[in-house]
Amino acid sequence: MQTQTHHKPCTSPEIGGVGHSLRRVEDARFLQGAGNYVDDVNLPGMLHMAILRSPVAHAKLVSIDSSAAMELDGVLAVVTGELMAQHNLAWMPTLSGDTQAVLATDKVRYQGQEVACVIATDRYIAEDALRLIDVDYEELEPITNPQRSLEADAPLIRTDKEDVTDNVSFTWEAGDKDATDAAFAKAAKVVSIETHYPRSHPSPLETCGIVADVHPATGKATIYMTSQAPHAHRTLFALVAGLPEQNIRIISPDIGGGFGNKVPIYPGYVVATAASLLIGLPVKWVESRTENLISTGFGRDYYMTGSLALDDNGRILGLRTDLLADQGAFYSDAQPTKFRAGLFHIVTGSYDFDAAHVTAKGAFTNKAPGGVAYRCSFRVTEASYLIERLIQNAANEIGMDPAEFRRMNFIQPEQFPYTSPTGFVYDSGDYETAMQMAMDMVGYDELRAEQAAAREEGRLMGIGMASFTEVVGAGPAHTYDIAGLKMFDSAELRVHPTGKAILKLGVKTQGQGHETTFAQIVAEELGIPATDIAVMHGDTDNTPYGLGTYASRSTPVGGGATAMVARKLRDKARKIAAHLLEASPEDLDWEPGKFSVKGSPDSSVSIQDIAFAAYTNHPEDEEAGLEGVHYYNPPNMTYPFGTYIVVVDLDPDTGVWTVRRMVAVDDCGVRINPMIVDGQIHGGLTEGFAKANMQWITFDEDGNCIGSNFMDYLVPTAWETPRFELGETVTPSPHHPIGAKGVGESATVGSPAAFVNAVIDALAHLGVTNIDMPVLPDRVWKAIHNA
């Protein structure tokens, strides 16, 4: 596909189709404090739930005495694992085919695990009652890293599984071992790296929560929930709780950020629903920040080794990587079933070579479970980080400029569609154009000259680059499913008689602006002004089935469904137009908003008139109405890419590094709303910077979570966050209906390596080859002094 510097809109600003930076329709309610988040849902008679969590990381659960808690005024129930077990709900399936304790029955396996729940008339009373519950634990050795977990004498964490004798959660491989061995055998040079991509937490500003309302007379369960995937969650609720699916309505109202954190089903949701069912009143549970950070789905925690085989000229011959995943106590990663390490095998990145082999193993530890794809398409972030760090180190080792090394090894535009050594078929790309744009924007050659002079003066500065390729938009149904549900998505479009429309989606925004951008897709395809189209999502009773929003799949999959359903209606509109214009359908020309008779442009009919006729004067051989639904099964994934360049200044006395410049050139195909795309990139770059600079979750040797609040778990404020300079190229996806690729995660995927490469570039001449993230000042200082 031809790469352009930007996409020119085909519709007028009044129609507001693809390419217009429309202001967001959802903003009006948020600006006036009229959003409706889960914690804003209050129902008559509603009760409140609080959760008692384990203070220790690994222990036998000896006894729970809740009698004193039950005596407190306002307490209706104390739910324990024993009670849940009576209803066969003490355990639940995870998204990765494991089981997870809802409330502990046998052991606690991580600090913060759910032990008991209090249901009370008020949250303050519920919290008071937690302190009156007496739990007797018999402590066991906590395992706080996967290396210890795999030792022969390590205590067994999953004693709940009859046939399990070790702490291995999964093993997996991809690529071709023999071909990779052969590539390494003939290599002139091998460059290796060993690094830890540390545990992090998505920590959206709104924590997770639920209001469960099971009606005692009808049995209808209306569940307001912080859900990125309401339809899939309804099905899982039906399977877990044994409730008839038609009696479950999941409403995911306004969501205060997700970033993967709101993909899994958490124990609190299950207990609140069960409590509402048993008591007959609505039950609310909203996490505290500490609950969110210590118990819900984390991201990353991969120990990675990687090696590149190079020939004499610096051409890459092959890549070998081995991974060890710290899984926590239950294997509850959210990812497609067939891919136990997610889509990590995109690790060959933007580079053209023949052989790659990936091996991976997961280990249980006494930490919170739930390796979610934190603003990333299933481990693509870890993969991108590893290859881009390897590229930097390889260039350094052979004494070549990292940009030149990339240029020499890039997949070339004429090679697309490109089949990667691990089996992906990249749809389109032009990596060198994006890289050159970033280099021109930042003034690359001048910076290199400045760097050389600075080294003479003993001043440290670094220029770091990352040229990432993502794989997003899961995905084709033949390959991708979650818990057996194929990863298609859907859109239903109803054009009303007055020409206004409502679009109902299977995907669900958490702030990405779907109510604006998906209306723009319809505007593009039907010529109905975007402002005349209401977008509805997140309510399973009123939207078609879909797998939800994560892994940058809304635009690639839900956006495809939206374009396709609009095209279905356009086909029908053509027949109605032919009827109105007394012409044959083939003799009509379409332009956004109207059909006209070929050769007589004055003889035309607008989409609004066609919509009216669909209900008042439709052709006799057509059904009435202008409504439709489409379930879109994408033919392939999409492959956004870009180049990020970071310039840092580094103080050798303190190890502190500061970002002087950050240039980001993204190519996400056609941009539906450029303003919103830029906003997504800003946010992603900030999260990438955060992980490179400060943001991680650690545990002490007893398994206490360090980072259980925003004073210990550092997320960047406006003061630390660097300024960003954005550029774009546009290489449309050839298979996507509107050529879009998805963008929500590119910047989080691509940027961490650019920041770290900049620090390494500043120190490489001293012999420093790696510092793990977060690149904290003390780590930098030690690296300088140990070099």
Next chain:
Amino acid sequence: MQITINVNGTEHTADVEPRRLLVDAIRSDFGLRGTHIGCDTTSCGACTVLVDGVPMKSCTMFAVQADGASVTTVEGLKQGAELSNVQKGFAQEHGLQCGFCTPGMMLVSTALLEENPDPSEDDIRWAISGNICRCTGYVNIVKAVQWAAAQNGGEEG
């Protein structure tokens, strides 16, 4: 304890426990749900309100401490039927995504512009640095405040 708080120009009275947090009084007792809870520890600023014109984090203040005070929440930002310039700026410059931090961000921005009508970028970044946004990277929040400052200046000039 009996308390009276003037919220957005309306007197609210409530009988609260001494330990009741101001944010709970605002959200649950007074029914104003635009003030959000993000961290419980004064770190994120989602619960920011103006107490007698000063930005305060209402998750770490007792309701009884606001007895007799005038509180402004996001619901009180509008100027008559119109959005304030800060509110308009957030919409114009795409200064919000999920909207959860937005009320607090707009309240500290409003207080900043009261004190400093023509802030530099650093002034703005410092003023909002007690408030966390996980979506925008702050870029467009800064632009939103600059937009509002320009509008305010235009009106005065």
